[in-house]
Amino acid sequence: MTTRLKLAVWKFASCDGCQLQILDCEDELLVLAEVVDIAYFKEATRHEDPGPYDLSLVEGSITTAHDAERIRQVRAQSRILVTIGACATSGGIQALKNFDDVAVYKSIVYATPAYVSSLATSTPIADHVTVDYAIPGCPIDKTMLLRFLSALLAGRKPDIPTHTACVACKHSGVACLMVRGIPCMGPVTRAGCDALCPKFARGCFGCFGPSETANVDALIAQWREMGVDEATIMRAFHTFQAWAPPFRQVGDVVKSQTSPSRGASQGQGRQGHD
Ligand code: SF4
Ligand code: SF4
Ligand code: SF4
Structure with missing residues (x-):
């Protein structure tokens, strides 16, 4: 026996990719529509019902004073609030600015930085x-x-993995890339994608x-033994989840080891990692 959930989906600083994953459910959306009332989801429909909401899915990080206020309003009208994606859970790729002077980024990215009103940091919703x-x-x-939503609807505790990608990788029968000399962050990365990348070598x-128990130091030591250079190690940790501890501490090393011309070197680094 399930109960219909009144759902709201919110966007903060993000690329919309996680909201698109909801829309990408396609076939499952029809089933979902029978058990979920989509009351607010701007990416999908202009129709909106006022709160309160049973469940709010929140995409994106907090990068403006207005958003810092708006998330409090979202919280106030949500019985259950769930962050979806790296932006909302750890600040996202835009949290790279947390390691530097935001004015540097504004001057590089925007033609007229004076018009941009932004906080100095990109922070997760939980902050x-x-x-x-x-x-x-x-x-x-x-x-x-979908597993998360069905657990909520059935009144079960959702099972969100906290173990490493290596566990899923081994279950898939993939031969470990590390023993073939290919650097892999699986030993410190949370499972959930079914080891998508290692499956494609x-x-x-x-x-x-x-x-949950990421031993970043051990992985870095192993990568060094494999001959991975320092810049590659730093870029690996200093991208999508740069502000998530303990990856954040590797980012701090980047800051301490780079020169005042860091703005330029960061740009080169990101291109190299892509
Ligand atoms: S975590 Fe952020 S950047 Fe990544 S797909 Fe989701 S919204 Fe886009
Ligand atoms: S390939 Fe990567 S994810 Fe798979 S077992 Fe090896 S280190 Fe872990
Ligand atoms: S999608 Fe690729 S990079 Fe992301 S966690 Fe899975 S294996 Fe790692």
Whole structure:
């Protein structure tokens, strides 16, 4: 026996990719519509019902004073608030600005920086309001989202993985890339994507963020032994989930080891990692 959920989906600083994962459910959306009332979802429909809402899915990070206020309003009208994706759960790729002077980024990105009103940092939703659950990924995995929603609807505790991508990788029968000399962040990355990249012989680059007991130091030591250079190590941790501890501490090393011309070197680094 299930209860209909009144659902709201909110966007803060983000690329919309996690909301698109909801829309990408396609076939499942018809089933969902029977058990969920989509009351507010601007990416999908102009129709909106006022709160309160049973469930709010929140995409994006807090990067403006207005958003810092808006998330409090969202929290006030949500019984359950769930962050979806790296932006909402750890500040996202835009949290790279947290390691530097935001004025540097504004001057590089915008033709007229004076018109841009932005906080100095990009911070996760949990830094501002109480978050009930966090669904990781950049973007989130739609199967994980659907499992999460069915657990809520059935009154079960949602099972969001906290173990590493390596566990899922081994279950899939993939031969470990690391023993073939390919750097992989699987040992410190949270499961949830079913080891998507290793299945295609590509090292994981940590888009699901740190696992519960991520031993970053051990992985870095192993990568160094494999001959991975320092810049590559730093870029690997200093991208999608740069502000999520303990990846954040590796980012701090980047800051301490780079020169005042860092703005330029960061740009080169991101291109190299893509
Ligand atoms: S987590 Fe990734 S896919 Fe989701 S909104 Fe942020 S940048 Fe986009
Ligand atoms: S390929 Fe990566 S994710 Fe898979 S077992 Fe090896 S280190 Fe772990
Ligand atoms: S293997 Fe790693 S980088 Fe690839 S999708 Fe999964 S978590 Fe993201």
